[in-house]
Amino acid sequence: MSPSTEPPAPWHPPWVRAAKAGYPLGLAAVAAAVQVVGSTFAAHNQHGRAPLDAVGYLLLLLGPALLVLRVRRPVAVVACTSAVTAGYLAAGYPYGPAFLSWLIACCVAIGTGHRRAAWAGVAGVYLVHLLVTFVLPAGWQRAAPPSGSIWPGELVLSAWLLLVMAGGELVRFRHERIAAHRAYRQQLEERRANEERLKMARELHDILAHSLSLINVQAGAALALFDRRPEEARSALVTIKSTSKEALGEVRQVLATLRGPGEAPRGPAPGLDRLDELTEQADRVGLDTEVYEHGERRGLSATVDLTAFRIVQEALTNVVRHSAAREAVVVLDWTDPAVLVVRVEDPGPAVPGDAGGSGSGLVGMRERAAASGGTITAGPLPDGSFRVRAELPTPKAESD
Incomplete structure (x- = not known):
């Protein structure tokens, strides 16, 4: 060696x-x-x-x-x-x-x-x-006893000593303030990082849950039709390929936020302008989806637009997973100038047993709505159907 x-x-x-x-x-x-x-x-x-x-x-x-x-x-x-x-x-x-x-x-x-x-x-x-x-006695030191009044000198010495110590206290106070400010900024940065991680986890959940649900349905259909009707099985496989490609693109876009601040995302965040893509994907898995709009559509902020899109996406995913219905209705109500009402309904009934999933879809929708200043309600109706209703604020500043 x-x-x-x-x-x-x-x-x-x-x-x-x-x-x-x-x-x-x-x-x-x-x-x-x-x-x-x-x-x-x-x-x-x-x-x-x-x-x-x-x-x-x-x-x-x-x-x-x-x-x-x-x-x-x-x-x-x-x-x-x-x-x-x-x-x-x-x-x-x-x-x-x-x-x-x-x-x-x-x-x-x-x-x-x-x-x-x-x-x-x-x-x-x-x-x-x-x-x-x-x-002590005046002659006990080797120094000569002081002559004249010593009080002025004592006052000067006391004032000088207190001034020096007060300066030390001011320096200590400044250091504590700087340390407290640094700790506060660190807490803000940690909180901001946690919020970003939560936002990213929510985005990934919505993307993967929706796409994998569609892929799962299409894969099951392809297996069932592979021997009897290969052309339909081929169509299901094509749907799986296109769905997975779209999901990969959205995942890359979400993960792009981990890159440096100087690098921009590769594409815009999804919004209601891509609602047709959701309905097409739902149609491919046998879910007939109708979209109705009341009032005149107006511009939304990127946050509200993304929130509305993800709520519709998650609601349709839940219909595919948990409902026996093969149809759903999406309603966008623009009549209130300050609020956008999003409703997704299916006639039901619910699929018995465990349909898979983490059970956090409704929680994620509520968190999204709350982050945008809105509210969301979801639950079964007396006739057996299921409805998701979200109210998202759209201030005039966002609708210009």
Whole structure:
């Protein structure tokens, strides 16, 4: 076996590898530089504070070093940086950007949902500051006691600290709003996808149920007539071929909606203008279908037109499957300018026993009608016949 020829992994700087592993070093390095350099310069203008020594610089570097773990252990980083900052204050070292790593840790904890830990850290450090400033004896530190009034400085420090923490809260609130908006959009997309899948399943059910019912009837007729009347059997086989071809075309058209958004369907969706095809298919299987229209036909929206077509198709399929009748009547009532009434009736009676099918045809018709804002009723009549009646709204905007 030949040795592996896989190319070596690309080289990345240590800080990039650490960031990919969940240990971001960039911000920690910047914070360390700012704290060390800024505190060194700030010490020149603060008389009476303890000078920075090895311990002071160690504390200034320890806080930023802890920031490397701020993503994985935000609560622990807040606690440790608070302890480091409190120790820095208690030692009397100069004020300045020494609090940067501590504030970053608190803001990260707020942003990740650990608000209590962040505010506890702020309260702890500020309490240490108050103890050092007002409670402990003035000479216990290496720093000289403050001269003059310290209240203005305390007010400025308190206001500045609250301002920084309020900024962290605002950032947290914005992140939560963005996350909520993203989750809402994802829910809408999932709901839209579910509706599209349901619509596609309904379309496939109507197409296949109708076509397979006709094919089943014609196949039975062909088998019965194959030996005695081969010409009629041949006619049934021709009907099977044409019906299956039409069904395949409609299935391809439905499945075309799964393609990219830039690709258009190969043909228009079926509507009432293809009602003659339904009656011809029904005639081929021995179902004599008459169509009557009351009022003047008007234009419909694509949704209502498709719904009306599928309701008639499913109703005729149910007649073929479940009724002993060999005739059916389709009525389109256009007299109401706001509603199209579709009726499909057969004289019955129903075929005893299981006629096949999933039993979801009427459910699908009701779902279609409801999706178009309409209603549908279906059931047997006192004289033994069966009627499907749908009322579909046709607003003026759709009929123009």
